[in-house]
Every structure is written in structure tokens, then in C-alpha cells.
Amino acid sequence: MKTDAFALRHIGPRESDLQHMFKAIGVKDMDQLLYETFPDGIRLKQDLQLDPAMTEYEYLTHIAQLGTKNKVFKSYIGLGYHPAIVPPAIQRNIFENPGWYTAYTPYQAEIAQGRLEALLNFQTMVIELTGMEIANASLLDEGTAAAEAMTLLFDVRTRDQKKNNVNKFFVSEEILPQTLSILQTRSTPLNIELVVGNHETFDFSEDFFGAMLQYPGKYGQVFDYAGFINTAKSKEIKVAVAADILSLAKLTSPGELGADVVVGTTQRFGIPMGYGGPHAGYFATKEEYKRSMPGRIIGVSIDVNGNRALRMALGTREQHIKREKATSNICTAQVLLAVMAGMYAVYHGPKGLQYIADKVHASAVTTAKALSVIGVNQVNAAFFDTILVKADAAKVRAIAEKNEVNFFYPNSESVSISFNETTSISDINTIVAIFAEAAGKSAVHVSELASETHLPEKLIRTSSFLQHEVFNNHHSESQLMRYIKKLERKDLSLNHSMISLGSCTMKLNAAAEMLPLSMPNWNSMHPFAPADQAQGYLTMLKKLEEQLNVVTGFKGTSLQPNSGAQGEYAGLMAIRAYHIARGEGHRNVCLIPSSAHGTNPASAAMAGMKIIVTKTTPEGNIDVEDLRARAIEHKDDLSCLMVTYPSTHGVYESSIIEITKLIHENGGLVYMDGANMNAQVGLTNPATIGADVCHLNLHKTFAIPHGGGGPGVGPICVNEKLVDFLPTNPVVATGGKDAISAISAAPYGSALVCLISYGYICMLGAEGLRSSTEHAILNANYMKARFEGHYPILYSGEMGRAAHEMILDCREFKQNGIEVGDIAKRLMDYGFHAPTVSFPVAGTLMVEPTESEDLAELDRFCDALISIRKEIEVASADDTNNPLKNAPHTLAMLTAERWDFPYSREKAAYPLEYIADNKFWPSVRRVDDAYGDRNLVCSCAPIEAYIEN
Structure with a gap:
């Protein structure tokens, strides 16, 4: 046995398990199974x-050596990407924690309350910083969020008869170049005509349905967009603003300026640049557009006991329901990164974010001031974190790169410098020295940050933000660590049990694969x-x-x-x-x-x-x-x-x-x-x-x-x-x-x-990849063999085999009063996340075990579903007071003084013996989805905000 072979660690079944599995399936070996599974000719x-x-050791050595070929210079390039400090408490407890990174999309809300709360924090942060009414739980990046804003405004224009056939969309030339390119991609097949130009000279007499502005502009200029937005509104043109989220701690929010949609990235809120991603984009808009919003919204609802419970809201917006009528194909988010960004705001709080923004702005002001002393002038009349200076770009670049510094060079006579939270006074002196050498001057020395501001006085933010207690109670590492752990305990992830989601392939995410992300x-x-x-x-x-x-x-x-x-x-x-x-x-x-x-x-x-x-x-x-x-x-x-x-x-x-x-x-x-x-x-x-x-x-x-x-x-x-x-x-x-x-x-x-x-x-x-696929097929067919006789299995190949997943038909259980959702909730009591529910066939479970699950875990899951099948047999449509209808059962229920159920507490919480060894407790009872949609609350509001009148 090659104990250093990664395949041995990645693939679950042991060699000694195979004959047992083959016998259960009814084949003599893997070759026969594959012959009976695959069509001829493919x-x-x-x-x-x-x-x-x-081996894992060889790979980690290799990737560390390959990493030395990346020269990480001090970066002042900007354009939507900035060096950020990942708080070690967040890096260790979230970014590097499988309890957070191996969880699945929170479709089963009762076992995802931790993630849902973290995402609610993210939404609250976005809503309050942007000054908007509603935000989603993140999008893929700033550029795609901007494209989603354009298509949302294109969609809602049909509500106005005057704009029903209008297809022009104005884009400020201040937009980030990568955002413009995505807008060009998305607009063309939809017959949206992009018009790129200067927002200060824009002719509002043209027929436009919407406009997109950058705040601040791509090279740092802070524009007062209030006049533009007011004029646009008078012409019934809706306005989207792409805003730097850190700047909103200092600048008047786009919502206060009258924006209809605000988008951006939260990368600089404690997320590594990572050569471009992943980063959580954000999207905020007005509540009247909630049915047209892309992506997911986390909402506050109640469980069957009336207790506060979180869930994904407004499922009717999902593209899998709207299909070809959908205005977005977004089926995901950047949850892990949104959780980190939201937790960055929790850790720093409003005062901390203001301090960071002040320091970044002061770094830009101080540098501009020092450069002016040596005759190098910056041209932005107002700026937050980015200055644009006039200089010989080629000469500056050569000296900068010799000093391991990167600026951005818009043209041969300009240099753009974007500051960030990592910038120190020493860094400022290095920047000044670079320009001094290029200009043939002696550098001035900076010893402290300037106190003056270069923000327009009328745009300095006066409104408060992040006043909820969650952003004001976790500023020590002990407090944050315990808060993160509190949320983690409410979530079921792969570090607890298998997640058998058909079509979603929740396999092992090996530690050796993950470690380089922290390098x-x-x-x-x-x-x-x-x-x-x-x-x-x-x-x-x-x-x-x-x-x-x-x-x-x-x-x-x-x-x-x-x-x-x-x-x-x-x-x-x-x-x-x-x-x-x-x-x-x-x-x-x-x-x-x-x-x-x-x-x-x-x-x-x-x-x-x-x-x-x-x-x-x-x-x-x-x-x-x-x-x-x-x-x-x-x-x-x-x-x-x-x-x-x-x-x-x-x-x-x-x-x-x-x-x-x-x-x-x-x-x-x-x-x-x-x-x-x-x-x-x-x-x-x-x-x-x-x-x-x-x-x-x-x-x-x-x-x-x-x-x-x-x-x-x-x-x-x-x-x-x-x-x-x-x-x-x-x-x-x-x-x-x-x-x-x-x-x-x-x-x-x-x-x-x-x-x-x-x-x-x-x-x-090659051998390990093939073996992984073979074992995925083996595991699926083993489970199929165990389920036969207990659950009808909808489809199989011509010789009776499954591929890597199977569909269990639960529709006949309606005669016992049991819906497929009841099975999903009852599985939580057995310590498992449900398989994929009602896709691709309503009333079914699609099960995919993956190659990473060992025989014992496969058997535990099969035992759980078979036990549930026996519970279904004794259920009655006339009596809904049974373990399936009341599932999931929480610790609060089991420890309450009263127990008003016709079955035992043990039956509720420990229906099989293995569960007691590693019990996972859902933190809320079954969530009321309809209530949450009738009373949509998607931020950290006080309790009275979601009490139905």
C-alpha cells in the first residue's frame, strides 16, 4: 500500500471493502460494473x-517553489483591486476552516443558520454603506454585478410605457475598463446600445433607459453626481452607480444621491487579491425592484414556534423557475468571501472602517502634498484613495519596478497611484523617492500623515451606518472568535457528515489542496x-x-x-x-x-x-x-x-x-x-x-x-x-x-x-482521476442496491446501473401524508444534509455520494433513509403529529419541560444508535417560507421589524 499516495486519502472505500460492495451490487469486479454502466463506443x-x-509533500514543495516565481511588489495599481489586510482571526477561523468552506448552499435553512446570519450581516453592511433599501447575498465580482444592474434596469423599464422600447444605456467613461468590457459582452445579444461618454456633457435629450457611473472615477476623481442623477430622473432615466465600498465610509452614499442601483466589490474588506479572485461583488437597489434582483437574498422569517429564523427569500426569482424568461442566470454567490467581508465589518465596526478610510485618504493626501513639493502635480480636483499625477510614465515605471513598486500608467504622461490599508509612511517615502529620482530632484521626507482632506465638502458623509449591535460588540479577538464559532456550530458541513447532493458533487476538499491559498x-x-x-x-x-x-x-x-x-x-x-x-x-x-x-x-x-x-x-x-x-x-x-x-x-x-x-x-x-x-x-x-x-x-x-x-x-x-x-x-x-x-x-x-x-x-x-470516477460510480451503485426495495428509483441505464447519482421517487408517500420536504427535514435529525430535493423531478431526492465517502459513511446514510422509510410506513395522512412532520427536532424541544408528542424524545433525537456518538442539533425548527416572503426583511433589523401585523 502506497501510504503517501494522495488517491488513498481522497478516495473513500478501502481495497478490503470492494468485494462486499461488488456483491451487494451484483457484479464480480469494477470492470463488470463499468461494462454494465457505460454505453458502447464512448x-x-x-x-x-x-x-x-x-504525493502531498511533493506537491506542497512544488507549489511553494513555483510561488517564488511570483514577484509580489507593493501594489498601487487600483482599478478595483487593492492589497487588503486579512485579519488573522478571520483567516484562521473562516478562510482556513472546513466548517465554513465545505458547507453547501443554504437551501436547507434549519442547518445553515450560521451562514445565513453571516450573510445577513453582509447584506446589512452593503445596505447601510450604499444607502439603499435592499441588497443580495453577493454576486461574482464588480464587473458582472454592473452587468446585472444594466439588465435589471433594462427589465424594469417595461413598467414605464414611455420607455418600453428604449434600448440605449449610457456608461460614463470613468467606468473601470474591465467593467466596460463585460457591459459590452452582455449588452450585445440583448440589443442594448451602449453609449460611452463624459457624464458632464451627456445629452439627456436622447432616448435612454439607464446610465452607469463610477464613484470615485477609475483614476480617483470624486465627482458630485447629484445633478446628473436628478436630471436623469426628470427624464425617467434610471441610474446605477459602481462604488468603492471603503470610500462610502467617507463619502455621501449613492442612495442619498438618488441612485437606483449600487454595485461594487467587497475585496478590500479583508479579502486577498489572489490575482483576481474570488471576491464578493455586491448589489443593492430599491425594494420595488426586489422581484427583478439577481442572485440570492437572505431574509428574516420565523420557525413553527414563532422564533426568529433565517432563510433564502423570494425563491420565485430563481432562474431555474423562470428558465428562458429569466433576466439573470446567476445560481450562486460568493458566500465564503461575503462571509469574510461581512465579518471584517463586524470586527472593525463603524469606527474601525472610518479609521481605515481616514488612513487611506490621508496617505493619498500626504503623498500628493509631498510630490507637489518636488514639482510633481496631481490633477484630481477631489479624490479619496487614488491620485493621478503628471510624469514621464516610462521613466517612473523603470525606477518603480527597480524598487519593487507597481503603479498604473493610463498613458505616457500620467501615473495613477491607489492607496490602501497596508500603506505605511515608509511606503509613502519610497513612492516620493521614486518620483524624485525620475524628476532629477531631491526627495522630501514624510514623517506623519497630513490632516487635511481632499474630498468635496458637500460629499462628506454625515449619515450614520452599522449601528446594529452585531457591528459594535465583537472588536476583541476573543469576542470575534467566539461569535464565529457560535455561527459555525449552527451549520452542517462536510466536516460533520457526507452531503449527498445530486448534481452538486460535494467531495473532499483536501487540506493539501487548500494550504497554498494562504501563501x-x-x-x-x-x-x-x-x-x-x-x-x-x-x-x-x-x-x-x-x-x-x-x-x-x-x-x-x-x-x-x-x-x-x-x-x-x-x-x-x-x-x-x-x-x-x-x-x-x-x-x-x-x-x-x-x-x-x-x-x-x-x-x-x-x-x-x-x-x-x-x-x-x-x-x-x-x-x-x-x-x-x-x-x-x-x-x-x-x-x-x-x-x-x-x-x-x-x-x-x-x-x-x-x-x-x-x-x-x-x-x-x-x-x-x-x-x-x-x-x-x-x-x-x-x-x-x-x-x-x-x-x-x-x-x-x-x-x-x-x-x-x-x-x-x-x-x-x-x-x-x-x-x-x-x-x-x-x-x-x-x-x-x-x-x-x-x-x-x-x-x-x-x-x-x-x-x-x-x-x-x-x-x-491519470490513474487517480480515473479511479476517482470509478469509485464515484461504485459508491452510487452500492447505494442504489441498498435502497432498492425501500425506495422506487426512477431511472437507470439499459443494464440497470446508475451513473454517479440516482433519483429516489418519494411521490407515492403522499398517501401517508408525507412530502419529500418532510424527508429532507427528518434527515437533519439523523445528522445529514438532504440530497437534492425535487430536481430534476418534483417530489424526488437526487442522491450523489461522490468517491470521497467511505463504506461506513455510505452505510450510515443508507441506514438513515431506510429508517425514515420505516417511519413513513406507519405515518398516516390523518395524523400529522409524527416525527417526519415535526422534524427537525431541536435541543430546546428535547430539553423542554413539556413533551406533547405521541413518540418518545429518544425517537425524535436518536432514531438510530450511531447518532448519539456525534449528534448535530438543528438550531431552529422548520422555517416558515411563506411568512418570510410576506414580510421581507433582509438586514439586521430589530425584532419588531418582522412581527406580522
């Missing part, structure tokens, strides 16, 4: 051509740093792209999309560009099977496509004849097919090659949704089944943690037809020779967490 003929697997050479790099300073990153990212090319069988990869939904959109936009380049831009019909993920039609709608839904057979497969009819019917305009493989029903469809050939014969391309890639790696691939492009969920198949609902990474891999159209970035060029414009803000998306997937592949190697 198995790879040889192992993936990857480097030999590294300064990796997490402190600015995404726009010169390439010669980022050779470690560029080497790693290029290698990861090559690894993913090998895994998928494709020619090119873009790591830029920073979520699975972004990957879908990027893939469709590449297909769109391909057709346009061939003179066939009229091809806009997208075929989507009815069983597809809800993000598929939403992404297609955003890409300007006409969506045709095709039928599914009773066995859960694509109806090939219906697909053929639709493809032929639309052959002149067919753009693509979106297909998930294995299917969302957990089956390897044997007709997949016939399906992809059919699409190609009728002029279309095939997009493969990579949600179920964990059942392909090393055994088959998208190229083999005939796809042209796929996205990969690195936060599923390739081990990036879900982080409670984010971060995610959704790169696209493409064949030779599409490689020229991979996306670029306006500051650091990436992508193909005919690249589409940006998909996300940073050139390589969430580059920092790409280290995790790189490590995962390096340490598993």
Missing part, C-alpha cells in the same frame, strides 16, 4: 496523458501586475488549462468564467461568435431538453438565443425522434444543443453520439453542461461524445470547496472550431485571436482557487 482507449501523480506569494498578487512578475501564476494557469484540455479532449480552455452559469454563458457566446464569423449570425435557435438545468435556458436567453424545448422519454432520456424533428425543422437557424452528460437523471444515454451527430448534420454545435463531469473524467470525455464546448464546475468535479454557496469556477473547454473565440480582458490580453470581450472582471477569473484544482489533478494523476 470509453477512452487509453489513460489520460498527464504527469505522474505527486503570500499566491494570494497577494494584483491581477493587472506585469506578466514578468506573475510567472508562477502564468505557469500554473497554463498547466491547468493543458490538464483540462487533456481531461476533456479539447484544444483550448479559458479559466475566466467564475461560476458554472458564467461558463454556460461564455460557451454560448463563443458559439455565437463562431456562427457570426462564418457569416451565419442568423443561427440563433438553441435546443434544450426539458430535463436540463434551469440555468441552461436562462443562459441561452441572455445570449440572445431562441429556445426550443425538446421532449424527454418516460425513461428519462432525450427523445431522439423529437430532437431530430426539431433539429430538421430549425436547420437553417440552428445554433446549438445544450446537453448534460451523464443526463440530469443520472444515466449515460446510449444515443449521445447519434444526438451530437444529428446536431452537426443540421448546422449546429453541441454545448455540454459539465455538471456531471465527475462521472466522465478518465473514462470518457466531451470530445469523445461529440461535443464542441463544455464548461467544467471546478467547485464540483475538481475539488474547489462550495464555500456555503460560492466560490465557484466554471471554465470552458473548446475544440478547434471555437478556440479563436475564447474571451479576453481589456487590461491583460487573454483568449483567442478573435476573442469575445470579457466574461468576468479578472483576466483569469478566480485565479487563486484554481490552485486547488491544479493540486487535485497533480496529486491524483
Whole structure:
């Protein structure tokens, strides 16, 4: 046994368990199982051509050495990214804590109250700093948040008959360049006409539905937008503002200026730059637009006892319900990063944020003042943290880089310098010395920060913020540590038990994969740093792209999309560009099977496509004849097919090659949704089944943690037809020779967490990757064998096997008065998170065990569901006072003096013997979803704010 082999640690079942599992399934070995699972003709003929697997020690040595090729200079580049101090208490207790980073999206609110409270803090912070009425639980980054603001305003314009057909959107030339590029990407397929110009000379007589402003401007100038916003409103033009969140501790909030939407990033609130991400974008708006808001909102509700309970609110906004009518395809957030940013505000409080903002502003003022003494003048009439100086850019750059300092250079005669919370007086003296040398002058010495301000007097903030007690009671490390632990105890994560979510692949996030994220050479790099300073990153990212090319069988990869939904959109936009380049831009019909993920039609709608839904057979497969009819019917305009493989029903469809050939014969391309890639790696691939492009969920198949609902990474891999159209970035060029414009803000998306997937592949190697897929299939079929006779299993392959997941049909239990949601809640009493509920079929549970779970854990989960099945048998539709209907049972219930239930306390809390050894207690009883939507409260309001009148 190679005890230093990473695969031994990553894969759950032991060699000694296999015969028991094979016997339960009814096969003699792995080869027979795979033969009975896979259709003919799609198995790879040889192992993936990857480097030999590294041990954990070898990988950590390798990544540390590779990190030395990253030269982390002092960064004053700005443009939305700033060095930030990650408070050690937050780094150790959240960022590096699997109790936080291995949790799943809080769909099961009763076992996610800790994360939900942390996100409520984040929303409160955003609402109060921006001066808006409602905020969501984060978006992917500032650029994509700005694009979501544009599409929201485009959507709500239809409420005004005068604006119903207006399609012009004004963008200030002060906008960040990467934001503008994303706006260009998003606007084009929706036929939104972007007009970029000077907001001070903007002609309001034109027909516009909205406008976007940057506050402060991209090179630091602070503009008073009140007049612009007032005039816009008089012309019924709605205004979005992209605002630096730290500046809002000093500047009048955009809400007070009259903004309709405010967006930005919270990166500088204690989140490492990480060469571009992941970072939590923010989005705030007016309550009247809540039904059009993208992403998730955390709301305050009550449980069945009337106690305060948190939940994700307004589920009807979700794109999986709206499908092709959705205005956003966002299905995730940046939860882990939002939790960190919100906790940064909790730790520092309002006075702490004001102190940090004052120090940053004073650093900028002090430097500008010292530079003026040596004849180097800055040109911003008012600024917060960024000054723009006139100087010989080439000369300054050469001296700056010799001193390991990075500025930004807008043109040959200008230098932009953005200050941050890490800037010291020593740093200021270094900056002054650089400019003095460039100017041939003697440097002046700075000994203290200036006290004057360069903010416009009428824009200095006078309103209070963060007055709730949560932002004023946790300023010592002991207080913060205990508060974080209090919240962590309310959440069920992978460090407690398996999370068997079908389609979401909650596998091990190994410590060796995670450790490099805390290394300064990796997490402190600015995404726009010169390439010669980022050779470690560029080497790693290029290698990861090559690894993913090998895994998928494709020619090119873009790591830029920073979520699975972004990957879908990027893939469709590449297909769109391909057709346009061939003179066939009229091809806009997208075929989507009815069983597809809800993000598929939403992404297609955003890409300007006409969506045709095709039928599914009773066995859960694509109806090939219906697909053929639709493809032929639309052959002149067919753009693509979106297909998930294995299917969302957990089956390897044997007709997949016939399906992809059919699409190609009728002029279309095939997009493969990579949600179920964990059942392909090393055994088959998208190229083999005939796809042209796929996205990969690195936060599923390739081990990036879900982080409670984010971060995610959704790169696209493409064949030779599409490689020229991979996306670029306006500051650091990436992508193909005919690249589409940006998909996300940073050139390589969430580059920092790409280290995790790189490590995962390096340490598993070809054999380990294949073995992982094999064991994922083994575990699923073992569980399927155990469930048979207890639960109907909806779909299976032609020889009765599942892929890596299965669907348990719970609809017949309604005759006993039991809904699938009751099973989900009762599983909490057994110490488990529910599988995926009611997707892709209502009234079902979709179970995916992953390869990381060992036999004992698989058996515990099976025992729990089988025990629940026995509870269902004795339940009655006439008697709802039973353990399933009352689940989950809290510690408060079990320790109360009165017990008014017809079953024992032991039955409620300890239905199986193993539970007592490691009991997880839900912190609230079943949450009332409808109440929360009727009384929407999405900030840290006092108790009376959510008492229904």
C-alpha cells in the first residue's frame, strides 16, 4: 500500500471493502460494473496523458517553489483591486476552516443558520454603506454585478410605457475598463446600445433607459453626481452607480444621491487579491425592484414556534423557475468571501472602517502634498484613495519596478497611484523617492500623515451606518472568535457528515489542496501586475488549462468564467461568435431538453438565443425522434444543443453520439453542461461524445470547496472550431485571436482557487482521476442496491446501473401524508444534509455520494433513509403529529419541560444508535417560507421589524 499516495486519502472505500460492495451490487469486479454502466463506443482507449501523480509533500514543495516565481511588489495599481489586510482571526477561523468552506448552499435553512446570519450581516453592511433599501447575498465580482444592474434596469423599464422600447444605456467613461468590457459582452445579444461618454456633457435629450457611473472615477476623481442623477430622473432615466465600498465610509452614499442601483466589490474588506479572485461583488437597489434582483437574498422569517429564523427569500426569482424568461442566470454567490467581508465589518465596526478610510485618504493626501513639493502635480480636483499625477510614465515605471513598486500608467504622461490599508509612511517615502529620482530632484521626507482632506465638502458623509449591535460588540479577538464559532456550530458541513447532493458533487476538499491559498506569494498578487512578475501564476494557469484540455479532449480552455452559469454563458457566446464569423449570425435557435438545468435556458436567453424545448422519454432520456424533428425543422437557424452528460437523471444515454451527430448534420454545435463531469473524467470525455464546448464546475468535479454557496469556477473547454473565440480582458490580453470581450472582471477569473484544482489533478494523476470516477460510480451503485426495495428509483441505464447519482421517487408517500420536504427535514435529525430535493423531478431526492465517502459513511446514510422509510410506513395522512412532520427536532424541544408528542424524545433525537456518538442539533425548527416572503426583511433589523401585523 502506497501510504503517501494522495488517491488513498481522497478516495473513500478501502481495497478490503470492494468485494462486499461488488456483491451487494451484483457484479464480480469494477470492470463488470463499468461494462454494465457505460454505453458502447464512448470509453477512452487509453489513460489520460498527464504527469505522474505527486504525493502531498511533493506537491506542497512544488507549489511553494513555483510561488517564488511570483514577484509580489507593493501594489498601487487600483482599478478595483487593492492589497487588503486579512485579519488573522478571520483567516484562521473562516478562510482556513472546513466548517465554513465545505458547507453547501443554504437551501436547507434549519442547518445553515450560521451562514445565513453571516450573510445577513453582509447584506446589512452593503445596505447601510450604499444607502439603499435592499441588497443580495453577493454576486461574482464588480464587473458582472454592473452587468446585472444594466439588465435589471433594462427589465424594469417595461413598467414605464414611455420607455418600453428604449434600448440605449449610457456608461460614463470613468467606468473601470474591465467593467466596460463585460457591459459590452452582455449588452450585445440583448440589443442594448451602449453609449460611452463624459457624464458632464451627456445629452439627456436622447432616448435612454439607464446610465452607469463610477464613484470615485477609475483614476480617483470624486465627482458630485447629484445633478446628473436628478436630471436623469426628470427624464425617467434610471441610474446605477459602481462604488468603492471603503470610500462610502467617507463619502455621501449613492442612495442619498438618488441612485437606483449600487454595485461594487467587497475585496478590500479583508479579502486577498489572489490575482483576481474570488471576491464578493455586491448589489443593492430599491425594494420595488426586489422581484427583478439577481442572485440570492437572505431574509428574516420565523420557525413553527414563532422564533426568529433565517432563510433564502423570494425563491420565485430563481432562474431555474423562470428558465428562458429569466433576466439573470446567476445560481450562486460568493458566500465564503461575503462571509469574510461581512465579518471584517463586524470586527472593525463603524469606527474601525472610518479609521481605515481616514488612513487611506490621508496617505493619498500626504503623498500628493509631498510630490507637489518636488514639482510633481496631481490633477484630481477631489479624490479619496487614488491620485493621478503628471510624469514621464516610462521613466517612473523603470525606477518603480527597480524598487519593487507597481503603479498604473493610463498613458505616457500620467501615473495613477491607489492607496490602501497596508500603506505605511515608509511606503509613502519610497513612492516620493521614486518620483524624485525620475524628476532629477531631491526627495522630501514624510514623517506623519497630513490632516487635511481632499474630498468635496458637500460629499462628506454625515449619515450614520452599522449601528446594529452585531457591528459594535465583537472588536476583541476573543469576542470575534467566539461569535464565529457560535455561527459555525449552527451549520452542517462536510466536516460533520457526507452531503449527498445530486448534481452538486460535494467531495473532499483536501487540506493539501487548500494550504497554498494562504501563501503570500499566491494570494497577494494584483491581477493587472506585469506578466514578468506573475510567472508562477502564468505557469500554473497554463498547466491547468493543458490538464483540462487533456481531461476533456479539447484544444483550448479559458479559466475566466467564475461560476458554472458564467461558463454556460461564455460557451454560448463563443458559439455565437463562431456562427457570426462564418457569416451565419442568423443561427440563433438553441435546443434544450426539458430535463436540463434551469440555468441552461436562462443562459441561452441572455445570449440572445431562441429556445426550443425538446421532449424527454418516460425513461428519462432525450427523445431522439423529437430532437431530430426539431433539429430538421430549425436547420437553417440552428445554433446549438445544450446537453448534460451523464443526463440530469443520472444515466449515460446510449444515443449521445447519434444526438451530437444529428446536431452537426443540421448546422449546429453541441454545448455540454459539465455538471456531471465527475462521472466522465478518465473514462470518457466531451470530445469523445461529440461535443464542441463544455464548461467544467471546478467547485464540483475538481475539488474547489462550495464555500456555503460560492466560490465557484466554471471554465470552458473548446475544440478547434471555437478556440479563436475564447474571451479576453481589456487590461491583460487573454483568449483567442478573435476573442469575445470579457466574461468576468479578472483576466483569469478566480485565479487563486484554481490552485486547488491544479493540486487535485497533480496529486491524483491519470490513474487517480480515473479511479476517482470509478469509485464515484461504485459508491452510487452500492447505494442504489441498498435502497432498492425501500425506495422506487426512477431511472437507470439499459443494464440497470446508475451513473454517479440516482433519483429516489418519494411521490407515492403522499398517501401517508408525507412530502419529500418532510424527508429532507427528518434527515437533519439523523445528522445529514438532504440530497437534492425535487430536481430534476418534483417530489424526488437526487442522491450523489461522490468517491470521497467511505463504506461506513455510505452505510450510515443508507441506514438513515431506510429508517425514515420505516417511519413513513406507519405515518398516516390523518395524523400529522409524527416525527417526519415535526422534524427537525431541536435541543430546546428535547430539553423542554413539556413533551406533547405521541413518540418518545429518544425517537425524535436518536432514531438510530450511531447518532448519539456525534449528534448535530438543528438550531431552529422548520422555517416558515411563506411568512418570510410576506414580510421581507433582509438586514439586521430589530425584532419588531418582522412581527406580522
